[in-house]
Amino acid sequence: MLKKIVVYKPLPTDVEAYLRDKADVINVDPKDQAAFTAALEHADGAIGASIKITPSMIEGAKNLKALSTISVGYDQFDVDDLTRRGIVLTHTPDVLTESTADTVFALILASARRVVELAEWVKEGHWTSSIGEACFGVDVQGKTLGIVGLGRIGGAVARRAALGFRMNVLYTNRSANEQAEKEFGAKRVELDELLAQSDFVCLQVPLTPQTRGLIGANELKKMKQSAILINASRGPTVDETALVEALKNGTIRGAGLDVFEQEPLPAGSPLLAMKNVVALPHIGSATHETRHAMARNAAENLIGALDGTLTRNIVNRGVLAR
Template sequence: MKKKVVIFSQIFPEFEEKLKQQFDVVKIDPKLSDQLGDVNQQIRNAVVDVHGMIGAGRVLGQAQLETAQHLEIISSVSVGYDNYDLAYLKERGITLAHTPHVLTETTADTAFGLLMSAARRIAELDQWTRQGQWQRTVAPAQFGMDIHNKTLGIIGLGHIGAAIARRAYYGFNMNIVYHGRREKIEVADAFKAQFLSLQELLTQSDFVVVAVDLNAQTRHLISTQEFALMQSHAVLVNISRGAVIDEHALYQALKQKQIFAAGLDVFEKEPLTESPLFELDNIVVTPHIGSATQATRYAMNKLAYENLVLKLNGAQPKYFVQ
């Protein structure tokens, strides 16, 4: 008898077909909420006799999984895992696998794209130009910030943080400082990066990139007090999780020109259709596209598929949280 797998978000058709060849597959479809109940109810109904789950973007904990009697693994098509109840999964003995490393370089590209766009006001001046306001040589009112030879502060020098540092150090001759739970001497030495306290980093950096996991310690890590420490010409970029930054405090800091600009790929609420932040010119926003290229998303799907199959065949997944 085949084991059962639930697909709880869209995955590449190639890997869906491969799963169907090996397992009994059930798909969760938000479009069928009227007939089958909301997504959480569909999950509760589907997992009663399920052995594995694959997907991303859903909150999964006791409320969704308490009916699961045989669940062995959740294979997340993501590197982040803040939407999963780790304590509950550990209590139940359910493995949580994820997809680190394959999205590192693409996400670092996104971070630097936001940094450059915010610093040089590219999105704002794109609209300014399209609106017919370019009628003479640009004046100081349209000037942006230089990036080369400046100080970049990275909060979280993990794989993505290190990839951002490499771009900054070798591509733009930037001075690198960083903060995290601990020093990363071997990584930092490659970029002559200096470990600082969060307060020191915010005070000294021209650019600040946030690349940490979301947890109890990092939620609203950057709020009113932290913005007060930053330089008035500073640019803040967030490619980690939205809730790491207090969005209300960010709005005030940008509106009052406490900092020069910001670039955000992530938000406290996603998808986000309206926000006071959208009213501001000195912010660049993108819809959580950090890993959104065909090649990278394919690699993430492939790794999530492999993690799931390994576990259901009695082996250890390539990458797992717990």
């Protein structure tokens, strides 16, 4: 008998065809929570993204063996609860590394050189003579980049910084990244030192109880007044209220943000009115090529998990021990 799979995010045609060749596929709109929960009750697996799946939603899902998220982050799931239930959670950490690192570096360059602000200034017809200091930005090459969390994406950012822009790379991480130290000259330091010395502070950490609010008013005060904060990890890793105040008061120069505490960013957010903020709509991995690769990877993860053959991309390996 074919396994039953719930798909709660539109998939590329060829990826859905791959799943349909191996399982009985049911497409569900997750915004209809009642229908979504009902579908999960009869499912062996589910695949999708950007929807919080709570313990109560899978309470009746007695056949559920695997959930596959089309993302590297998995803060939409109660991992401990899934592990207790014996449900494997898979994610897609490798295929989005380079495109997300490109986005991070785009934020660095756009913030430093005021690309978005000045592009709008030109379109509004203000460029009527040679520019002066009022339009100047700051250099990126040769500056110090502090990366909080030197994992896959952080390492790819470090490579771009050190090899492409001759930047001095500092980092904090739970463990030493010997490859980055050897190849990119990265130096592991404590967070306070990183904040004090960096011209750009880049967050590349997952959202956990330990990283929620990691950068708040105290941390922002420790940064250089000329520094720029870059966040393309998860919005709640930064205390947004404290960041707004720091940007208003000139505590730091600016911010490049792809993620926010509330997404989409509310129309009344003070960040939208700030010229020293580059705000993007969470586009980290949003290229045609990468999103397709993520969907395919997630589909293969799910089938492998259901077949018992998957050995990588597993968030809660404790399930396998059971």
